[in-house]
Structure formats: C-alpha cells, structure tokens
Amino acid sequence: MSPPMELSTRYTPKEIEGPLYEAWESAGCFQPPADGQGPAGRTGSGKTYTVMIPPPNVTGVLHMGHALNGTIQDIVVRHRRMQGYETLWVPGTDHAGIATQAVVEKKIYAEEQKTREDLGREEFLRRIWDWKEHHGNMILRQFRSLGCSCDWTRTKFTMDEDLSRAVRVSFVELWERGLIYRGARLVNWDCVLETAVSDDEIEYVQQKGKLWHLRYPLTDDPTQHLVVATTRPETMLGDTGVAVHPSDARYAQLVGKTVRLPFVNRDIPIVADDSVDPEYGSGAVKITPGHDPADYERGQRHSLPIISLLEKDGTFNEHGGPFAGKKREVVRKELVAALDEMGLLGEVESIVHNVSTSDRSKSPIEPIVSEQWFVKMQPLAEPAIGALKKGDLEFRPERWGKVYLHWLENVQDWCISRQLWWGHRIPVWYDEDDVPVASLDDLEIGATHPKTGKPIVRQDPDVLDTWASSWLWPLATLGWPDKAAADLGRFYPTQFLSTAQEIIYLWVARMVMAGYAFMPELPEAERNPFTTCYIHATVLDGKGKRMSKSAGNGIDPLDMIEKFGADAVRFSLVLLTKEGQDVRLAPDRFEQGSRFCNKVWNAARFVMMNLAGEASTEPSTRFEDRWILSSLARTRDSVTAALEEYRFNDAASEMYRFVWNDFCDWYVELSKHRLTGDDDASAMDARATLTRVLTDTLGLLHPFTPYLTEKLWAALHETLGRDPESMLCVAPWPTGDALSVDEGAEAEMAVLQDFVGCVRRVRALTMVPERKPVPVVVNATRADVRETMERHRGAAASLAFVESLEIAEAAERPAQSAVAVAGGLETFVVLGGDVDFAKLKTVLEGRAEKVGKALMGTEKKLQNEGFLKKADPELIEAEKERAKELALEKELLERNAAGL
RNA sequence: GGACCUAUAGCUCAGCUGGUUAGAGCGCUACGUUGACAUCGUAGAGGUCACUGGUUCGAAUCCAGUUAGGUCCACCA
Numbered sequence: 001m002s003p004p005m006e007l008s009t010r011y012t013p014k015e016i017e018g019p020l021y022e023a024w025e026s027a028g029c030f031q032p033p034a035d036g037q038g039p040a041g042r043t044g045s046g047k048t049y050t051v052m053i054p055p056p057n058v059t060g061v062l063h064m065g066h067a068l069n070g071t072i073q074d075i076v077v078r079h080r081r082m083q084g085y086e087t088l089w090v091p092g093t094d095h096a097g098i099a100t101q102a103v104v105e106k107k108i109y110a111e112e113q114k115t116r117e118d119l120g121r122e123e124f125l126r127r128i129w130d131w132k133e134h135h136g137n138m139i140l141r142q143f144r145s146l147g148c149s150c151d152w153t154r155t156k157f158t159m160d161e162d163l164s165r166a167v168r169v170s171f172v173e174l175w176e177r178g179l180i181y182r183g184a185r186l187v188n189w190d191c192v193l194e195t196a197v198s199d200d201e202i203e204y205v206q207q208k209g210k211l212w213h214l215r216y217p218l219t220d221d222p223t224q225h226l227v228v229a230t231t232r233p234e235t236m237l238g239d240t241g242v243a244v245h246p247s248d249a250r251y252a253q254l255v256g257k258t259v260r261l262p263f264v265n266r267d268i269p270i271v272a273d274d275s276v277d278p279e280y281g282s283g284a285v286k287i288t289p290g291h292d293p294a295d296y297e298r299g300q301r302h303s304l305p306i307i308s309l310l311e312k313d314g315t316f317n318e319h320g321g322p323f324a325g326k327k328r329e330v331v332r333k334e335l336v337a338a339l340d341e342m343g344l345l346g347e348v349e350s351i352v353h354n355v356s357t358s359d360r361s362k363s364p365i366e367p368i369v370s371e372q373w374f375v376k377m378q379p380l381a382e383p384a385i386g387a388l389k390k391g392d393l394e395f396r397p398e399r400w401g402k403v404y405l406h407w408l409e410n411v412q413d414w415c416i417s418r419q420l421w422w423g424h425r426i427p428v429w430y431d432e433d434d435v436p437v438a439s440l441d442d443l444e445i446g447a448t449h450p451k452t453g454k455p456i457v458r459q460d461p462d463v464l465d466t467w468a469s470s471w472l473w474p475l476a477t478l479g480w481p482d483k484a485a486a487d488l489g490r491f492y493p494t495q496f497l498s499t500a501q502e503i504i505y506l507w508v509a510r511m512v513m514a515g516y517a518f519m520p521e522l523p524e525a526e527r528n529p530f531t532t533c534y535i536h537a538t539v540l541d542g543k544g545k546r547m548s549k550s551a552g553n554g555i556d557p558l559d560m561i562e563k564f565g566a567d568a569v570r571f572s573l574v575l576l577t578k579e580g581q582d583v584r585l586a587p588d589r590f591e592q593g594s595r596f597c598n599k600v601w602n603a604a605r606f607v608m609m610n611l612a613g614e615a616s617t618e619p620s621t622r623f624e625d626r627w628i629l630s631s632l633a634r635t636r637d638s639v640t641a642a643l644e645e646y647r648f649n650d651a652a653s654e655m656y657r658f659v660w661n662d663f664c665d666w667y668v669e670l671s672k673h674r675l676t677g678d679d680d681a682s683a684m685d686a687r688a689t690l691t692r693v694l695t696d697t698l699g700l701l702h703p704f705t706p707y708l709t710e711k712l713w714a715a716l717h718e719t720l721g722r723d724p725e726s727m728l729c730v731a732p733w734p735t736g737d738a739l740s741v742d743e744g745a746e747a748e749m750a751v752l753q754d755f756v757g758c759v760r761r762v763r764a765l766t767m768v769p770e771r772k773p774v775p776v777v778v779n780a781t782r783a784d785v786r787e788t789m790e791r792h793r794g795a796a797a798s799l800a801f802v803e804s805l806e807i808a809e810a811a812e813r814p815a816q817s818a819v820a821v822a823g824g825l826e827t828f829v830v831l832g833g834d835v836d837f838a839k840l841k842t843v844l845e846g847r848a849e850k851v852g853k854a855l856m857g858t859e860k861k862l863q864n865e866g867f868l869k870k871a872d873p874e875l876i877e878a879e880k881e882r883a884k885e886l887a888l889e890k891e892l893l894e895r896n897a898a899g900l
Numbered sequence: 901g902g903a904c905c906u907a908u909a910g911c912u913c914a915g916c917u918g919g920u921u922a923g924a925g926c927g928c929u930a931c932g933u934u935g936a937c938a939u940c941g942u943a944g945a946g947g948u949c950a951c952u953g954g955u956u957c958g959a960a961u962c963c964a965g966u967u968a969g970g971u972c973c974a975c976c977a
Binding site: 582 | 932935944973975
C-alpha cells in the first residue's frame with residue numbers, strides 16, 4: 001500500500017478544475033459510447049438519456065439563471081451517465097435575430113459611424129458572422145467552467161448549414177400543408193430605425209401626457225357633437241368609426257348614426273362595443289384600426305375599413321388630408337390647434353400613462369399595418385395539448401402545465417416574418433404579379449415560377465422569427481430532416497428539458513408542436529420531444545427582485561466560481577433551490593457550498609491518512625460500522641430517489657447531512673480510537689468501512705461537485721493502489737449490493753449519542769474542558785439500554801473523554817457531581833473544584849418544565865375520546881410509548897433538581 | 901386587468917399525503933487549536949408558524965376570506 005498522495009489541508013478548486021475538465025474531455029467521458037464500444041472503457045447499455053441545452057444567445061454572458069440551469073442539467077446528466085445510460089447532452093447557441101443584429105449594429109456604428117444600410121445587406125451579414133466567430137460562444141466556455149458535461153463534439157448553432165436546411169424544410173412542409181399564409185397585421189414600428197420591433201423590445205415608459213377630448217359633429221346635425229377622448233389626436237385622420245358601450249344610456253340613441261370626421265370629411269359609424277369603458281374619458285372611443293391594436297380588434301368586429309396614415313419614417317401620407325407630408329409630432333400640434341380654432345376641441349386633461357417606446361431608439365412605437373407571414377397554429381396545437389393531457393409530457397412543477405395549456409388552447413396564429421437581416425431568410429420568391437412560392441432550393445431571379453410559369457423577380461426580404469429555428473432544436477440537432485440520421489433514431493425523443501418559465505410558450509410549447517408535426521412516422525407518444533419539462537426557479541437578488549442586467553443587481557456566477565470554485569457554486573445553488581420556488585441569492589450564500597467542499601476534502605484526507613494498515617475483507621459486525629453503513633444505505637436510497645424525482649435540493653441536503661453530521665461528527669470521531677488503539681481487528685474493520693463510505697460518498701456526490709470528487713477519487717485510487725486510470729465521471733452509481741438499513745445498530749447508536757450529549761452538556765455548563773478526563777457514573781433503568789452501554793463502554797469512554805465509567809441501574813449521585821438526563825439515561829459527571837449547583841438546578845428545572853409540557857400534550861391526547869376512537873391504533877401505541885418515556889425523563893429531571 | 905407563487909428564528913429557507921419538545925445554514929452568546937478540517941469543534945439563546953374565520957378528536961400543514969410582497973402575461977383609449 002502506497003502512502004497517500006499529497007493533499008493540502010484546504011480544498012483549492014482553482015488549481016484542479018481546469019486540468020480535470022481537460023482530462024474528462026480528452027477521455028471522451030462526455031460522449032455517449034459509439035456502437036457499444038464506448039470511450040473510457042464503457043460499453044453501450046442500450047438505454048439512452050438525452051438532454052438538449054436551451055440554446056443561449058450567441059451574444060450572451062452567463063448569468064445566475066444559466067448557472068442554476070446548467071447545474072441542474074449537469075446533475076441529471078452525470079447521474080444518468082453513472083447509472084449506465086448512454087448519455088448525451090447537446091450544447092449550442094441561438095442566433096437570436098434582433099439581439100445579435102442590434103449588438104453588432106451598435107458596435108459598427110460606434111467604431112465607424114456606419115449604419116447597416118451604409119454597409120448593405122451582404123456586407124453587414126458578413127460582419128455579423130465575423131463577430132460571431134470572434135466573440136460568440138463565450139457563454140459556452142462559461143458553461144464549461146461550471147463543469148457541464150456536454151458533448152462538445154456535437155455543438156450546434158441555429159444558423160449552421162444543417163440547421164438552416166432544417167428550417168427551410170420545415171417551412172416548405174408547412175407551406176405544402178397549407179399552414180402558412182400571408183396577411184395584414186399590426187406591427188410595432190420604430191419610425192427612427194425604420195424597422196418593426198418585437199413585443200419583447202418594447203418598454204412601457206410611464207409618462208405625463210394629455211387626454212384630449214375631441215368633438216366630432218354628427219352627420220345628421222352638425223350642431224350636435226359626440227365627444228371622444230384620445231392621447232394621440234393625430235390618429236383621428238385614420239378613424240373609421242366611434243365606439244360606445246352598448247349599455248351606455250347617454251349614447252344609446254346615437255348607435256347606428258354617423259359622425260363626420262373633421263379635415264377629411266369622412267362619415268364614420270357609431271357602433272356599440274363591450275370593450276369600451278363608460279367611465280373612462282368621455283365614454284366614447286375613436287376607432288383607428290390602422291394604428292392601434294385594440295382598435296384593430298374593434299375594427300374587425302364591426303367590419304370597419306383600415307386606413308394607414310404613416311410612411312416608414314413617421315410622416316403622414318396622402319390619407320393625412322391637409323397634413324400630408326408632415327411629421328407626426330408636427331401634425332399633433334397643428335391638428336390640435338386647428339380643432340381648437342374650429343371649436344371642436346373640448347377639455348384637455350393631464351394624465352400619466354404608459355407609452356410604448358422602442359428599447360433601442362427610445363422613440364414612441366407606432367403600430368402600423370403591414371403584410372406578414374403567419375403559421376396556422378390550431379392544427380399544430382391539438383397534439384401538443386394531447387401530449388400533456390395523455391401524460392406523454394409532464395411539467396415539473398406540475399402547475400406550469402396549466403400555463404402551457406392555457407396558451408395552447410387560446411393560441412393565436414404565429415407571425416413568423418421579421419423585418420431584419422440577421423436570421424434565416426424566408427424561402428419565398430415572387431413572380432412579376434407578386435405570386436409567392438416557397439422553395440427548398442434558392443430560385444434565381446429570372447427563373448420560372450413553378451406554379452405560374454412567369455419569371456421570378458425577387459425573394460422575400462424578411463427573415464424568420466428566431467423561434468422558427470429553435471422550435472426545431474431537439475430535432476435538428478440530431479440530424480432532422482434526415483430521417484435516417486443515426487443520432488435521430490438513437491437519441492430522439494429526449495428525456496429531460498430544463499428551462500425558464502418565461503419561455504414555456506415561446507419555446508417549449510412550440511418544440512412539442514414541432515415534434516408532432518415533423519416526426520409523423522414515430523408512434524404518437526414518441527413524437528413528443530421530451531418527457532419531462534422542468535421549470536427551474538427564478539433567481540432573485542438578496543432583496544427579492546429579479547436579477548437582471550438592466551437593474552444591475554446581478555451576481556456574476558463567474559466571480560463566484562473564481563472566488564469559491566465551481567463545485568461550491570453548484571452545490572450552493574442546488575442546496576438553496578427548492579423545486580418550484582424562486583431563490584434569493586446574495587454573494588455570501590455561496591460560502592455554505594464552499595465550506596462543504598472543504599469538509600468533504602478533509603474528511604477524505606482523514607480517511608486516506610489512515611489507510612496505511614491492512615483492511616478487513618469481511619463485513620464488519622461492529623455496531624458503529626453497521627450504523628454508518630446503515631445510514632449510508634438510507635442516504636444512498638433517498639438521494640437516488642430524490643434525483644430521479646428532480647428534488648435536487650433534497651438530494652443535496654441529504655448528502656450534506658450525511659457527510660457532515662453522521663460521517664464526520666460521529667463515525668470519524670468514533671474511528672479515531674480504533675485506528676490508534678491496540679485492537680488490530682477493530683482497526684482493520686474501521687479502515688474497510690472508512691474506505692467503503694468514502695468511495696460511495698464520492699460517487700453520490702459527484703453529480704453535485706464533480707471536480708472535488710473526481711480529484712479525491714484519483715487520490716483514493718492512488719492510496720489504495722487501484723487502477724489509476726479509473727474516472728469517477730464514468731464510474732457506476734453506488735447501488736444496493738448488500739448494504740442495507742440496520743435498525744439494531746441505529747438504536748444502539750442513539751443510546752451512545754444520548755450519553756455523549758449528556759456528558760458534553762454537563763461539561764459546557766460547568767466549564768469543564770472538552771478533553772479533560774472525568775469520572776462518570778451513568779444510571780440506566782432499562783436493561784437493554786444498560787447492556788448497550790456495557791457493550792460499547794470503550795466507544796462511549798473515548799467519545800466522552802471519560803476517566804472512569806461506571807454503568808449502574810440505580811446508583812446514588814456521587815459527591816461533587818453534576819448531572820444531565822436524556823433518553824432514560826441519568827449521567828453523573830464527577831467534577832473537581834467548585835460547581836455552580838444553583839445554575840445546574842435551574843437548567844434541570846427548565847428542562848423538566850419543557851418535558852412536562854410535552855408530556856401534558858400527549859396525556860391530553862390519550863385522554864381524548866375522539867383521539868382514541870378515531871386515530872390510527874399504531875399512532876396511539878406510539879403516543880403511549882412516548883408518554884412513558886417523557887414521564888421517566890421528567891421524573892429523573894425533577895428528582896435530580898430536587899437533590900441539588 | 902388576468903394567471904400563478906410566497907408569508908415559519910435577526911437573515912435566507914426546509915417542514916411530503918394533518919398527530920414533531922417546529923428544524924437547517926448564516927448571524928449571535930459562552931467555551932475549546934497536541935494533526936482530517938478554525939472554511940473547525942462543543943454547548944446555548946432565539947419562533948403566538950402574517951391576520952380572521954372554518955373543517956377536524958387534533959391545524960405551521962386542509963378550506964375560505966383579509967393584508968403584505970413577488971413573478972409571468974396582457975395593457976388603458
């Protein structure tokens with residue numbers, strides 16, 4: 001047996017993490033075994049376990065939410081890998097259309113004062129690719145430093161050639177199934193940047209504004225007016241109706257009549273609509289379907305025409321009448337003044353309201369109508385709803401299923417076109433009559449339109465929504481649309497998806513739809529892309545606010561990794577994050593994980609420093625060995641169960657408790673006198689048990705703290721002269737093999753712990769130092785307890801630092817002794833010097849009172865007829881037993897207090 | 901406005917399908933360094949389980965309401 005390798009007294013993550021990660025990767029540990037001939041000596045098991053990373057934006061940097069999610073996925077993946085599954089975790093990034101385009105555009109403007117129009121489409125795209133090559137994927141490197149065991153050889157990007165192909169195939173398939181159509185739609189228009197922006201890029205800014213009351217003359221009788229209230233008076237030029245609430249008596253007789261719109265002299269109808277709030281403003285709403293989403297809806301309901309007033313830069317077009325050609329701000333001012341002059345301006349209220357503002361240009365958003373591409377969602381949603389209802393898909397926590405269903409059951413058609421340059425170009429070409437056609441392969445300008453036979457004149461300039469590629473993620477990363485792709489057959493469907501709540505419908509629901517839509521050849525349940533969708537906690541700051549870049553309250557996980565190590569960050573995150581519960585984080589929360597890692601490190605050091613002698617090969621019959629192995633068995637079972645049920649914090653706290661409280665505080669302490677004592681057989685048993693417990697502990701802990709445990713695994717193997725090539729990362733998960741719960745040993749251990757607790761309490765109370773040997777007399781009325789004490793007097797004496805130990809049934813309290821009571825034991829500690837008996841008396845009385853209260857509680861229960869009649873008989877028995885014990889304890893406490 | 905979540909020790913949180921002397925970590929108090937670990941050990945103080953009702957023999961736990969905080973979605977003409 002060789003001496004243990006040199007281990008410092010403190011765990012120093014920084015030095016070991018990098019090399020270990022490289023070792024895992026170069027040994028191919030993260031790749032599933034190919035064709036039964038696995039890397040790192042593994043063979044295929046035939047069972048696969050697949051996880052897809054939610055692809056972060058290429059522009060992204062790791063934040064706490066990523067760190068938490070990365071940790072969760074890695075725990076699952078490492079656990080399954082050790083269980084023998086052929087495990088695949090696919091990493092990658094998302095091209096994130098607008099976010100990326102904005103980042104690069106901004107950078108180019110800052111450096112060269114050039115806009116994307118200045119560069120032109122082709123050059124601009126080249127620049128983005130260039131940027132992506134140099135600065136993208138930073139986030140993937142950060143996932144590595146967390147220890148994530150992704151198969152990096154399969155890294156994907158949503159604009160890779162194969163994924164782009166998949167996007168195009170999916171588009172054409174939907175086109176051919178008649179699920180894609182073109183239609184008018186209000187989009188959020190940024191008049192400064194002259195682009196549509198998505199809902200996500202709008203900020204609602206609270207501003208002071210005015211609510212203008214405008215008086216519209218009735219067509220019948222121009223001396224009468226209908227007053228409408230608006231915050232955007234200039235849009236009146238596009239009004240095609242006025243709405244009032246159907247039950248509003250003030251206007252009831254006007255419904256069906258028309259008003260004449262000033263400036264443009266258009267007669268527009270007055271309609272009744274439930275959406276109008278009679279209390280707000282004048283109770284009458286102007287309807288501008290071309291420039292307001294709510295009005296668009298109202299317009300649809302009442303079949304009102306749509307008028308578009310604005311050019312792309314925000315100037316008014318020919319529908320603006322006298323204001324045509326003027327900017328929107330100017331029109332507002334002039335129009336209000338003109339109305340005032342005509343006597344058509346009523347009250348002007350000052351109000352505070354939310355103005356939708358473009359994130360990027362900070363200018364007010366103008367909703368405008370434009371032509372967009374849509375996907376019909378209804379037919380795609382049906383099977384996705386079925387997946388959840390039939391149980392082929394489950395959410396964790398379950399309640400998120402409701403969010404998923406609610407969205408699917410009210411699903412709107414999906415607008416998939418975006419007026420951007422960065423993204424998958426829409427594969428649609430038009431002939432000279434503007435007849436569109438979708439095509440798998442690019443059509444040349446001048447080529448023949450396959451349907452009309454006329455020449456193609458242009459390709460659609462827009463690109464697809466980012467989610468039009470990410471909804472294919474589980475399919476396309478495995479080789480779809482090539483149905484014969486080996487990975488697709490082997491790893492699809494996947495088992496586990498962990499992601500954030502806010503993308504349940506943006507992403508999760510759509511992936512499910514895609515699975516059903518594009519894998520029709522599979523049995524129904526297997527089309528669903530993942531069986532479990534785990535929604536992880538939202539990470540909040542120490543004050544309970546969401547962590548975000550803009551709020552500046554984020555904790556950088558990389559700083560924490562730098563300071564505490566990846567394992568400490570991982571362990572802390574998981575320990576703190578109860579399933580389904582948001583988590584508040586402050587930097588000092590990571591210390592707990594850090595301390596734990598150090599504890600494990602030192603426990604392992606202790607074990608290895610004491611393995612220099614022979615170890616037993618037969619199972620030990622000694623109670624402390626049986627006790628710790630029993631506890632190990634319980635822990636192993638509950639950790640395994642917790643991991644399989646995604647209760648990661650339960651698993652982590654079980655490990656924490658076992659390692660710290662059972663193994664370090666009791667077993668290691670109990671082993672010390674054996675390892676240095678004269679009883680060789682006992683020492684051999686201790687060495688065997690220490691080795692066994694450490695080995696399994698490292699295995700159980702590996703998913704949580706991979707670096708620490710891998711390092712210690714290597715050290716242990718070196719110490720024992722075992723296979724130096726062995727890697728914990730791909731070692732088998734600790735399982736049953738003869739390790740089971742031993743209730744006898746547990747009961748004996750409980751007696752010992754009671755005894756030691758008594759002695760320690762007396763010492764603390766009377767200021768006798770922990771290690772100063774003292775004579776102890778212990779009374780145990782129960783014979784079995786007395787026998788246990790007799791059997792383990794050596795262990796008891798060693799743990800309690802006893803000078804002499806007398807075990808009796810009813811000994812008198814020795815002179816100059818203090819006493820503590822627990823579990824039916826009456827423990828007298830003989831002290832030298834002065835003892836504060838008055839203080840001791842107070843403590844005993846206090847305890848007696850507490851125990852008395854508990855006793856009263858149980859007695860009350862036992863006298864309660866309802867309880868005796870209705871409660872579980874076993875429970876009643878237990879309660880009687882408890883009453884006996886409490887009564888004994890109370891008696892002992894009172895007797896001793898009285899004797900002082 | 902809609903949906904959902906939370907309220908337990910000074911702080912951050914556990915407490916599963918109702919029966920515990922209501923727990924953990926941090927912080928606090930006292931004591932302790934001859935070697936696994938001071939990123940440690942031992943002992944201790946500290947809680948009307950937000951409030952009000954209800955169900956029950958029995959409620960931190962189940963139900964209803966109130967209050968306070970949070971998250972997501974929608975968005976005010």
